[in-house]
Amino acid sequence: MSFTSLHWGAYRPQVVDGKLDAMVPVEWDSDPSPIGASIPGAITSPTRIMRPAVRRSYLAEPGSHPERRGQEPFVEVSWEVALDLVARELKRVKTEHGNQAIFGGSYGWGSAGRFHHAQSQLHRFLNLFGGYVFSMDSYSLGAGRVLMPHIVGNMDWLLAAHTSWQNLAQHCELFVAFGGLPAKNAQTSPGGASEHLLSRALENMSEAGVQFVNVSPLREDLVGPTNNQWLSVRPGSDTALMMALAYVLVSEGLHNEDFIRRYTVGYERFRQYLLGHVDGQPKDPLWAQTLTDIPAPQIIDLARRMARQRTMINIAYSLQRAVHGEQPFWMTVTLAALLGQIGLPGGGFGLGYGCMNNTGSGRKAFSGPRFSQGVNPVKDFIPVARVTDMLLNPGAPFDYNGKRMHYPDIRLVYWAGGNIFHHHQDLNRLLEAWKRPQTLIVHEQFWTAQAKYSDIVLPATTALERNDIGSSASDRFMIAMQQAIKPVGESRDDYWILAQVAERLGFGESFTEGRDAEAWLRFTYDESRGRAQEQGIELPDYDTFWRDGLFEITYPDTDTVLLKAFREDPEANPLPTPSGRIEIFCERIASFGYADCPGHPVWLDKPVAQYPLQLLSNQPKTRLHSQYDHGAYSRSSKIRQREPLTLNTADAHARGIVDGDVVKVFNERGAFLAGAIVSDGIRQGVVQIATGAWFDPLVNGERNSLDKHGNPNMITADVGSSSLSQGCSAQTASVDIVKWDQALPPVTAFEPPSMT
Template identity: 45%
Template structure:
């Protein structure tokens, strides 16, 4: 797809602190923006369009609600500050002339805005996405081929491409005995503050009092923010059970470990609601050691609790796989009049094609007739000024797309000599999965994660290529190996996520290079309560090259756990 865009001569403007988010052969215009200022850029573009009278007023009137509130904000009628190119330059570092020129291009030709997931995972991140929607609404191309706005485009199967007409093969949830929940980024708050209130999407809830944690198939000591705060919270429950194939940082902090099989040690079926295929996942090897499949573990627990019949419904592993396949095949036959092969043929062949929708223009029906095809919003239209949010009057959450200064960023007065840390996805693994595998280890240097930094920032701190460096702030500290590159905006560091947290028992320094010992554990807002991990300022300095290796300490921890278990 990217090559086709390049061959067609499409102009691509790449807005990111990281140039190598796109390959060089794309020849994109690189705008190295200050991190966490994307909302200001899009609002500045929208303000230029509005000032020139190039906005699509008809689209705003027919397809949006609350547009007047948004337009008043852009023009400065609300706060006395016009949101124009000069205003955006002061915040983003992008030249006003570039912003003004792009604003003209956006309305002169078919234009498409696409935002990565990471932009939302920052303080006030919801308003970044909302500002993009507001800009796209002013352009007026939402619902047209090659126009509009998308989020996470290409990151998930079926986003921006052909998608299957099937369903996800999955077991029913069964009766749900509790109705409490928390936003996933608020785990430390949950454990530290039982009974405390929290707001979510305009409603007030309270944190339950958690005494037992059962964690299956995840690694919060990889993905949660401010891991030192999580470590404090992790001490409060009376019992922690971890079910996992790997001895992750979370498993090493469990009272009870239930070793689970990998996908190679069990039979299974793969497919999602938008998959092009259902795939038969044949067992390759017998389970290693004492590992059992997740289904075996939960079936045994259900038996001990006296609810085995309700959980298994009388099916073993292959019985469930047959049942799930047949459920999916029945759905497809009803929805599309397509008959999938019977299970035995599917299992022998190893895969089956799912009927596909190959040419879909998102929101085209809404564009053609918004009354007949309403959106699932408070007005049935694109909301640019929310009555619900205005009534809620949440602190730090305006009722229209807006720029708000994040808690930490390069523009703050107290930044001093600090750099903005971006925690990116790693090239050698998925999140923290198989962190100790060969492809993951190949991306490390001296056994440590590599932190990318601009050569000018390195010279100012007397840091050389390959030096061992310490990253720190008030929340924590870790070490990594410096890799100097001009593909970053000056003032920015990039350290991939996923290293298995491994602390030096003497200093508390994380030896693995996990950026989440540094990240900020505050919600994106009182409305969305998402993670703000990309809002993070740090210091960096050279440290002694003989700093202990994380693999050595990790092995010592494992040996201690083995001795404890055998004793």
């Protein structure tokens, strides 16, 4: 029985009479993800796209009636017709408007394999075609990815170098988790998760006596450890809490002056602000108590514990997905610098332990084979969360990371892998923007909203229907993903599709370099052997790897401790920042002149809440983002077919809501239905729902139509976190809820569109 590697785990596919019957978790994974159980039924469900399809009026007249996207039937066509149409449209837009009028979207976890990675395939194709407008950063980590290179270093480098779980079990005494350590998030790794680590890591740390503090509105954000204190903080106030902790350290002389002097710059500027010498407001525990709802004595006690114990401070990605999202990340680093434990075993800071499976693995950060995307001749780009702004406001100026830029005028969007109707905020606003381009082309496996709201839909294979190599940086195994079943329907892999279009456009040979998919697997594997050797990894030859089915990545000779070399000799091992040190005050950021992100960490007031409840829309447990929401595991979690929403007992009682009720969640941007879970494990005044329920409006294409299924982005705000990063701000949203007392509209999210 062969292997396959998916974002949420490694499995042995079981095939009976040519059909996928089950996904058996690999024997070495002690905590496998149950998401794999969704695949056998979902892969051939009615939701599967079986043939190329074109929106009816678009087929009759390409570029016509963009306002009908999502509202009219599709026409199934042959591959020949579909590919000719794609090639003609690309050529027309390039000729009439230039390559800067093409947006290569493809945002999302398109595929686990390293070759059949949808983004890489499309971007290589578009680069060879003359370029495209691209996106920077990510919805998950937009603010952090822009901020961290200024103050410590690149996020990818930092994540790969995080102190290992093994080291934490041996040396950490206190683990303070802002945003918790939710096990559901640690199911996944980009490129594939071959062995799940978090549950066992927490167990080992707990047995070693490590104390945990879960700073989160949700008790379930950290479960398992024996010594586990829950601080039910008000959402969006973590920066204020960290500042009050810092105030205690500084005012009581508990901070490490020697570390600050040798390893940081800008402390005195921040200190003046912290003590209130700049604005007249000391950032003390009494000040923070009013913002966080954490009593001042608890704040003081925690600060003193952090100072006398070996402390790891961790922050979840979700805290920077908010207005002023840069501030909690910056303050995490600053607070850790004040403690002076950065670079020591068991201490310092973490930026996303528990957010992905491979963070903290301690293994060598070898990512496996790579498929070259080439060079993009077009230099126009947008921060990824500003898609709607780009489409609605061509030519308008925007700020980003110290630059003044302008939105391009997009006429054609080409997307392969991803679902913008999951990732993006304020879907009503997105629907308006989605009518602006002349052509929308998508490669998809299933009839998601992304496909339903497109013009040309090309059916793509799943990971089970092709050969590939699964590999994730710092994960345990590189896996030979051997094809388990034949492609369903007329689906084709992205490489085949793009090679066919490239041939029609006259650069087929440049795209393929004379190789089919199997030859590329061998080529990219062989090419990766040199990079592996640089890290002390001896890969077997390709035939041996493919026969054995997997290869284990070893650990480094010494245990991984984040910034250990920098601490040991900051002159010989400077950080890649302007000063070479940790920048508590950053002259470069200050020079940008952004009022919403000045030169050091600050407390900035949040937008005034218009509704009584704060909405948290975090990652789901039963799927990755929106992938396989139509699968059995995800659908089993629904309440009366709606996505579950958790609310506090008191908030539910005040509204006459009980477990299992369907509720309407609303604000000025829209509304959605959800199934209620009443719990004391969420703080009062907060409601929580996972992202990823497939978009299902009551009336397709109609602005302000009720979403029947539970997609929280109907009501999240589409504003940038700051002028620095323009990151996603989904966690800054206020709502109200009422019990739904009307007939329930049927959920149709998983039904394919009508065909003519």
